[in-house]
Amino acid sequence: MLARRYHAFRKLGGGAIPVACLVLFLVIGGITSVLSGIDALRVERRAVAGTLTPTGCEPARNRTRQLFCVGSFASDDGTVHIERVRLFPRFDEEPRAPLRVVVSGPGADYAYWPGQDAGWGMVLSGVVITMIGVFALWLFTLPQRAG
Numbered sequence: 001m002l003a004r005r006y007h008a009f010r011k012l013g014g015g016a017i018p019v020a021c022l023v024l025f026l027v028i029g030g031i032t033s034v035l036s037g038i039d040a041l042r043v044e045r046r047a048v049a050g051t052l053t054p055t056g057c058e059p060a061r062n063r064t065r066q067l068f069c070v071g072s073f074a075s076d077d078g079t080v081h082i083e084r085v086r087l088f089p090r091f092d093e094e095p096r097a098p099l100r101v102v103v104s105g106p107g108a109d110y111a112y113w114p115g116q117d118a119g120w121g122m123v124l125s126g127v128v129i130t131m132i133g134v135f136a137l138w139l140f141t142l143p144q145r146a147g
Contacts, residue, residue, distance in 0.1 A: 023140065026133030030126045037122030042104035043112050050075035051098040052087055052111050069095060073103055073111055080106050087111045 050073055057067035073082040085108060087101060101111040 020140075023133050023137045026129055026136065030128070030130030030133060033122050033126030033129060035126075036110070037120070037124075037126055039104050039108065039110060040112060040122055041120070043102055046104070047102035047114070048075050048080050048105060048108075049100070049102050049114065050080065052085065052101045053098045054087075054095050055084075073101065073108075075103075082106065082108060085109065085111045 052069075052071045052073050054069045054071040056071070057069040059067060069087045070084055071087070073080070073085045075081070080103070082103065085103060087099070087110070100114060102114050103111050
């Protein structure tokens, strides 16, 4: 049964390059999700509260009208200042006023809304996606058996 699935999987990709690209996409996407989730978990444990002053927004890559907003962050106590930080979630229009957000620390790339707890979900989804990619790699590299 496994041999039939292996042959079907090989035919699905049409060759090594498409399958390798799929595996690479899954593994890199999964690892990226895990790393983003770890940053979100740091926020849950030791959040640095402050304000984000939006300096601009970038269109989302999923062909919607939503925006990822970026800006500078300053902590309430003045100890942390980050020139460029990206805010989740997306906006339908560009916000103008300073926004109350939290970051994981001085080297943060992302800001989150206070009370937003998405860390475990991002880590779990990243682990699952990575496991699917590793399984696909394992399945693709099984030796062909005659018969």
